[in-house]
Structure formats: C-alpha cells, structure tokens
Amino acid sequence: MMFISRRVRFSASHRLNNSELSAEENRTLFGACNNPHGHGHDYEVEVVVRGSPDPRTGMFLNLRQLKEILAIHVVAPADRRSLDHEVPFMRGRISTTENLAVAIWDEVAPRLPGGTLHLVRVRESENNVVEYTGP
Ligand code: NI
Numbered sequence: 001m002m003f004i005s006r007r008v009r010f011s012a013s014h015r016l017n018n019s020e021l022s023a024e025e026n027r028t029l030f031g032a033c034n035n036p037h038g039h040g041h042d043y044e045v046e047v048v049v050r051g052s053p054d055p056r057t058g059m060f061l062n063l064r065q066l067k068e069i070l071a072i073h074v075v076a077p078a079d080r081r082s083l084d085h086e087v088p089f090m091r092g093r094i095s096t097t098e099n100l101a102v103a104i105w106d107e108v109a110p111r112l113p114g115g116t117l118h119l120v121r122v123r124e125s126e127n128n129v130v131e132y133t134g135p
Contacts, residue, residue, distance in 0.1 A: 004061055005048040008070045010079035013040040014095035044123040047108055051115030061114040073107045097124045101132035
C-alpha cells in the first residue's frame with residue numbers, strides 16, 4: 001500500500017451563514033465569520049490517494065491526471081470566487097472548512113482513474129486545518 005499526495009492552492013471569499021437561522025442566531029454561532037460582506041482565505045488543499053503500483057507502469061495513479069482533476073474540478077471553479085455564490089460544488093452547503101473538505105472529496109473521488117481517495121486536508125489558515133477521510 002502506498003500513498004500519493006498532491007497539494008493545490010486557491011483563494012476564495014466566504015461568509016458563514018445558515019439561512020434557516022435568524023440573523024442574531026447566525027451572529028452568535030459564527031461570530032466575525034458571519035460579517036455580511038464576507039472575508040477571504042488562501043486555502044491549501046492536499047489530497048492523498050492510496051493504492052498499489054501496477055507492475056506494468058510502476059504507478060497506480062498518473063500524477064498528471066491527478067493534477068488535471070484538481071486543476072479543473074477544484075481550483076478553476078473556486079479560485080478568486082465567492083464560495084457561497086459562485087462555486088457550483090459548494091451550492092447548498094454552508095462554507096465551513098469541513099463542508100469544503102467534503103465537497104472536494106465529492107468532486108475528486110469519482111474522477112480518480114486509479115487508486116482510492118484516502119484523505120482530503122483543507123488548510124484555511126496557518127493554524128486551522130480540517131481532514132476528511134470520506135463518508
Ligand atoms: Ni473564514
């Protein structure tokens with residue numbers, strides 16, 4: 001069993017808000033992250049894929065393909081965007097780092113040409129990191 005990981009970065013804005021709660025409940029729950037005009041993060045995403053190398057190729061996943069999947073399906077839709085208003089894979093999800101990790105898992109896992117998605121790690125800031133190992 002081996003693990004391959006790849007890291008990508010994108011910048012996006014968001015606002016934590018649950019439309020099913022009142023304005024006051026949202027302020028209490030999310031604090032400054034509920035500020036109406038939002039704020040931005042430089043997100044760092046790492047995906048880890050596990051597998052065993054195919055003896056014929058010496059690989060279980062072509063890194064070029066993983067790079068393309070992340071560029072096309074994660075970075076391009078999210079970079080310089082509002083997670084709440086412009087990013088299709090975040091539609092209907094509160095833009096917490098937890099939900100972002102789940103959404104990225106859902107984008108990447110079914111597209112992998114080899115190996116099995118093992119971990120999605122999303123770093124929202126230097127000190128805040130969420131790791132998701134799947135449903
Ligand atoms: Ni934030």
